[in-house]
Amino acid sequence: MGLGVTPSKKANPPKEGRKTSTPAKKAVKFGPPRSASKVTTSGKEKKNLKRKEPVSSESEFEEEIVKTTTGGSSRKTVKGRKVPLNVPSAPLDNVSFHFEDGPTRWKFVFNRRLSVERNLSKDFLKCKELMELISAAGLMKTVKALGVCYEKLVKEFLVNIGEDCNDPTSHEFRKVFVRGRCVNFSPSVINQYLGRSIDEIADMGVSQDEVCKTITGNFVQAWPKKNNLSATRLTAKYALLNKIAAANWVPTTHSNSVATGLARFIYAVGTKTSFAFGSYIFEQTFKHAKSLAVQMTITFPTLLCGIILD
Known part of the structure; x- marks a missing residue:
């Protein structure tokens, strides 16, 4: 299964x-x-x-x-x-x-x-x-x-x-x-x-390039300027988080690419970074x-x- x-x-x-x-x-x-x-x-x-x-x-x-x-x-x-x-x-x-x-x-x-x-x-x-x-x-x-x-x-x-x-x-x-x-x-x-926690949390102070490097295991050093990030570049852990996020957290039918918002969401979950969910x-x-x-x-x-x- x-x-x-x-x-x-x-x-x-x-x-x-x-x-x-x-x-x-x-x-x-x-x-x-x-x-x-x-x-x-x-x-x-x-x-x-x-x-x-x-x-x-x-x-x-x-x-x-x-x-x-x-x-x-x-x-x-x-x-x-x-x-x-x-x-x-x-x-x-x-x-x-x-x-x-x-x-x-x-x-x-x-x-x-x-x-x-x-x-x-x-x-x-x-x-x-x-x-x-x-x-x-x-x-x-x-x-x-x-x-x-x-x-x-x-x-x-x-x-x-x-x-x-x-x-x-x-x-x-x-x-x-x-x-x-x-x-x-x-x-x-x-x-x-x-x-x-019911306390308000400030937005993540991390750049999109840093998010990109983390979720791809340093395979991609900078976020693509024109297109979204290809899902094939994600590490195994973030590929699984991406599947869950695309269905439940940041719904999308574009499964082959990762948009900026979805990327930041799985980054926060994967790194245990405080995020205002x-x-x-x-x-x-x-x-x-x-x-x-x-x-x-x-x-x-x-x-x-x-x-x-x-």
């Missing part, structure tokens, strides 16, 4: 709950249903399903069936932001909105695909050095014994993240209101959920909340569900 990861479970969202100020046809209740089950799709939706390609030709990961993102390629610009046209409408039944523009933004979030985290395989878990590095980074909850991911709950959470969530002067600073409940959401909350996850989530892009995938959905339901 090869090294790999298995997808975490995805379940149908809860069906009942409290109405908010925004009119909705039916009430919804916060929390999971009595029993979790896999997401079911109608015959029409099944036509839009396709199997995701393995991470590489010799992928150590198990394949995962995911939804295809739809939407027109043409775009228009609104308030400096590019807005895709011809985005399919999204059902508003049983959706709780905290902001007036929620119903307008909902279709953009609804039509995104989740990049669901995957459990590491037994062979990966037997790699003592790798597990020690992940444990030291406080990221075990992102690769092992993953909980259930409620797709609709995650998307409702995103659409209800407002600008005030990142504004220290606002009374809604670090708060997200979803399904009639206030969820505290901040880098420290994320770190606490992961079992890491909580801030990174918070910033990625906040970016998804503000964006109207449909093609981008939603990262850390299982982790977000855990925080919402904690």
Whole structure:
């Protein structure tokens, strides 16, 4: 059996709950249903399903069936932001909105695909050095014994993240209101959920060239100026960390190359360098909340569900 990861479970969202100020046809209740089950799709939706390609030709990961993102390629610009046209409408039944523009933004979030985290395989878990590095980074909850991911709950959470969530002067600073409940959401909350130190950590003071030399075992002395680093240049340890990161931490389908952000992430894990993981996850989530892009995938959905339901 090869090294790999298995997808975490995805379940149908809860069906009942409290109405908010925004009119909705039916009430919804916060929390999971009595029993979790896999997401079911109608015959029409099944036509839009396709199997995701393995991470590489010799992928150590198990394949995962995911939804295809739809939407027109043409775009228009609104308030400096590019807005895709011809985005399919999204059902508003049983959706709780905290902001007036929620119903307008909902279709953009609804039509995104989740990049669901995957459990590491037994062979990966037997790699003592790798597990020690992940444990030291406080990221075990992102690769092992993953909980259930409620797709609709995650998307409702995103659409209800407002600008005030990142504004220290606002009374809604670090708060997200979803399904009639206030969820505290901040880098420290994320770190606490992961079992890491809640103290804020400064960004790594290391150059990209130093990162490049370390993860390639000094094989490449400087970061490529025009292209990303080839994954074939990584040492065995960082090649394994890259596989995990590409699936769970910095999701990407470009398995043959390593981008700067992903490189710095695996460098921090591999060298046990202090890194603001909580801030990174918070910033990625906040970016998804503000964006109207449909093609981008939603990262850390299982982790977000855990925080919402904690």
